[in-house]
Amino acid sequence: MTTTIDGARIARDIRARVAERVAETAACGRVPGLATILVGDDPASAVYVAAKRRAIREAGMRDFHRHLSRHASGDEVAAVIDELAADPDVSGILLQLPLPAQLDAATLIDRIPAAKDVDGLTTASAGRLARGERGLRPCTPSGVIELLDAEGIELRGACVAVVGWGELVGRPLAQLLLRRGATVTVAHEFTADLAAVTRPADIVVVATGVRGLVGPEHVKPGATVIDVGIHRTPEGLTGDVRAAELDGIASRITPVPGGVGPMTIAMLMVNTLRAAEWNAVPKTVPA
Numbered sequence: 001m002t003t004t005i006d007g008a009r010i011a012r013d014i015r016a017r018v019a020e021r022v023a024e025t026a027a028c029g030r031v032p033g034l035a036t037i038l039v040g041d042d043p044a045s046a047v048y049v050a051a052k053r054r055a056i057r058e059a060g061m062r063d064f065h066r067h068l069s070r071h072a073s074g075d076e077v078a079a080v081i082d083e084l085a086a087d088p089d090v091s092g093i094l095l096q097l098p099l100p101a102q103l104d105a106a107t108l109i110d111r112i113p114a115a116k117d118v119d120g121l122t123t124a125s126a127g128r129l130a131r132g133e134r135g136l137r138p139c140t141p142s143g144v145i146e147l148l149d150a151e152g153i154e155l156r157g158a159c160v161a162v163v164g165w166g167e168l169v170g171r172p173l174a175q176l177l178l179r180r181g182a183t184v185t186v187a188h189e190f191t192a193d194l195a196a197v198t199r200p201a202d203i204v205v206v207a208t209g210v211r212g213l214v215g216p217e218h219v220k221p222g223a224t225v226i227d228v229g230i231h232r233t234p235e236g237l238t239g240d241v242r243a244a245e246l247d248g249i250a251s252r253i254t255p256v257p258g259g260v261g262p263m264t265i266a267m268l269m270v271n272t273l274r275a276a277e278w279n280a281v282p283k284t285v286p287a
Contacts, residue, residue, distance in 0.1 A: 007259040015266050034118065035094070039070065052265055061273075064089070066080050095112065110122050120271070139267040145176055156180060204223055211231045
């Protein structure tokens, strides 16, 4: 029998712990604050930002939001980032992606100070992760690690296949897993035989954006499967994994929705709190 990992419950527990800690810091006169920047009117981005802002407010943190026109120039967005970076009340800054075509996302993201980079996407944050230095980590990969820990799945010595080598999930997740003592293999679009990579693995994490890519031919009996993908279909939301076909094969599997998704926002809250606590102590984390 395959166990469904309840990411929504685990995320609620994390959010509750964050709210407790925020109440403690507020009693000392320090209230963490997240600044979200939305450029344009992409419907999906607007929904994601609204969910993040709602979660932040529910935890007792301050909500600093900036909404810019889809015609905003790079200089205009950069000025907003610089303003928020200089504001001591802003603990973290999140620039919602994707950006309109006229904007260079990488350049703008790198204007965010590493100490306020709650998405963990700046070059400085990526470098600190690669070197194992203290810093803020990308939310979705961190959420995957938290899910595995909450389920009591041992990472040290485990064989893990990460399917997908994207900058947002696959690559940082591989580094986080390596630092936990896992043996990690990364498969990607040029991998000739995907099953040869995933079948030996104790844990298979799929983050490709390809609907239904992974099925029973890719997973050994008893493996844990983490599905990071999400796709909207006429029948509802589905992931990168053909989950129904893995029932009775995988020991544990994350559902879509209700698996990794809720963990991403929970880890954003963790990062915002962490940034506030680190920034309250000079030189704790580099700027």
